Amino acid sequence: MGWLFYTDRCVTCTTDERAEIARLCTFETETRRTVLLKASKVGSTWYAAVNVSTLDGTPIDDASYVTDPDGSITFGVVVLTRYDEGSWGYKDMEESAGPVESRAPLSLLNLLSELKDPESYAHAWRQRCRDWAAIPDYEEGDRIRLVAPVTLSEGSTCQVVTATHYRRRGQKRRCYRIEETGGLVRISKATLAGSALLGSAKEAASPVLAEFFNWQRS
Known part of the structure; x- marks a missing residue:
């Protein structure tokens, strides 16, 4: 998916961005419910944990994710954002799409469902995020x-x-x-x-x- 820009300039700040990402990640179909559990912004990139469950409570059988005890799955989403002449735009991708940006905080990664394939793009992306989080934050005088x-x-x-x-x-x-x-x-x-x-x-x-x-x- 390419970039989508809002020409009405309804998004002008971080609070607006968070609200719009929550709206994009929260919806229902005839059988499933999708909700945003957590969103964190690092630089101009948003990282999101998105939960999917069935409306009737039956467990989700997914090829990529291990079903959580409550029958749902939670996956990671990366949302690139930028402003162009005042218009806010975004490009979103699921973690299995092999996103380059990989600075999601550990608190968000801990919400995600386990992966079935240890060689998947999503697994490699999560490891890059953990590697980034492991870099020390040194103090004055160290x-x-x-x-x-x-x-x-x-x-x-x-x-x-x-x-x-x-x-x-x-x-x-x-x-x-x-x-x-x-x-x-x-x-x-x-x-x-x-x-x-x-x-x-x-x-x-x-x-x-x-x-x-x-x-x-x-």
């Missing part, structure tokens, strides 16, 4: 070793950095101080995948926490 050296714009590399920040227009923005030079660099969350915590800011402030972190690393 010393980190990246899984591989990062090449900077002038050609040098860095691998050990310390989480810090700089201010721009009155707002704190995360950056990292290079251990070798003391310079600052912006690092994407994806680059932090597989990184290791060498020293914690909390550890430095407390001997008890230092002993705990040393035990974790041993």
